[in-house]
Amino acid sequence: MRIEDGSIVEDNVVGVGISTATDVFWSLANGALVLSQSELTGDPVFNIVDFEGGDATPITLGDSVHVYAWAPDGTKIAYITSPDQNDKSNINLFSVSDSELYEENFLEEPLESIEQIFWADDDKKLF
Helix, strand or coil: CEEECCEEEECCCCCCCCCCCCEEEEECCCCEEEEEEECCCCCEEEEEEECCCCCEEEEECCCCEEEEEECCCCCEEEEEECCCCCCCEEEEEEEECCCCEEEEECCCCCECCCCCCCECCCCCCEC
């Protein structure tokens, strides 16, 4: 939906066949709407929707994503992966910006029993 001057101008900005979204996040960093949905495997798939053209860029974070958290400024996704929830876990960062999308492993070695992840308000610390 696109709204200009308080009126609905267009009600279908996303013309890419996204039928359901389980989470919606507005990215202040690049002025895009981020929609997430789960595949049949349970792993989240994100679509970054550019409001200028309505195009969506799909991002798949990989296998075995258990938890994810958006940075308050909308530029990064921190997420936890492990083959099984009882196995050691990795924390990964995925950066979302106008110019590029990139992913990096946050930990040198996987850790035991990571179940939740949170960002501090300054976008620089993970808990």
